Amino acid sequence: MKAPRIPEATVARLSLYSRFLENLDQKEVGFVSSGEIAEGLSINPAQVRKDLAYFGDFGTRGVGYKVKDLLGCTLNILGLDQKWPLILVGAGALGYAVCDYQGFNKRGFSIVAVFDSNPAKIGKIVGRIEVLPMVKMPEIIKNHHVRIGIIAVPANAAQEVVDQMVKNGLEGVLNYTPVNLVIPEGVEVINIDLSVGLESLTFKLSQKEL
Amino acid sequence: MKAPRIPEATVARLSLYSRFLENLDQKEVGFVSSGEIAEGLSINPAQVRKDLAYFGDFGTRGVGYKVKDLLGCTLNILGLDQKWPLILVGAGALGYAVCDYQGFNKRGFSIVAVFDSNPAKIGKIVGRIEVLPMVKMPEIIKNHHVRIGIIAVPANAAQEVVDQMVKNGLEGVLNYTPVNLVIPEGVEVINIDLSVGLESLTFKLSQKEL
DNA sequence: GACTGTGAAGCCATTCACAGCT
């Protein structure tokens, strides 16, 4: 595998390709062209080819890409050929939703523990998993070799939570909180903002009136 | 207000600025510089100034921006000086989370109705709101002048839901489903993918090993 | 002195257009 530095945007799309291919594979489609992928995802075909070509020559000219092979490659590149145990902090409504979310399970992720700082929540069951107190975090992370944590707590608790995660050696954080987390070099954070998109919509609809 | 076409990315950041300013205002901070905003959001200061300058000259050289004024302007630009009633389809865990999400309420959004196609869910209460059957959608949309809908259903139901939304005149859709929705020209869709970010993380962490 | 507003430069990403394979 050669690695001439992959654009951020390409990685994000790779995830989309991979899921798209999974669907095709389930429908037992054998081959697919860049044009078909592009249409299914509302992307430019050249974009699809260029993205895939970063990682090697997967396609056959005149034919397209073999679904099974390409799917395997995308999973491989994304690191999904290995198991990624996750921990989740926050047993509120958002935490429940994350546990319940099919997109994680389907792709081989598994949440091995849910934590909450509220004593009233400890012991409750969130999607088959018992909620644990925060003090158990070090132990769980070590025993399950967890590298990634998910933050689904109220905004004012987010920094405190990520500090603990970092202290316990986590290398990646998925942050559902609208907070700009401060983290040391070497830890990766991905922010998913549930409401910025809504305000893009109101902006656009407001503009329409003019 | 002049409008020389605003970059997509600028609009997204405007939402961040606006929330950041709201926090400052609550702390009764009077003035703020582009550098301070930039630091708080991990952005380049020049970026902040350029973004804000698209909409007019809000700042004072040597001083910075007046928090209250700038906050008002951002809200105005984003269209948040008016009420945006929303409907939500999907009374599962994700739907609960969306209803519960403080980011919407704090910014003046209100969900006026929750719909679900599952008869077992009808009549249940989601965050003070009763779950209604899908057939009530036209009536609610008309009576409350709803323009934006939120989709939080399982993936396989998403297209069907958006079709109904469009048929009933909605102009904007916030889609939490990992599905590429097909919609007619003139309807705005924002996709928020809860899991793509996680796969960016696994990609990066996998690369680290090399 | 401090900070904004902005042309110019630089960088990244997307799209085009076509050569090359099957």
Added chain:
DNA sequence: AGCTGTGAATGGCTTCACAGTC
């Protein structure tokens, strides 16, 4: 004929650097 892989062209966004203002 059909579709991939890719240099070249385009377009958009970000950053720099500095003139202008308080």
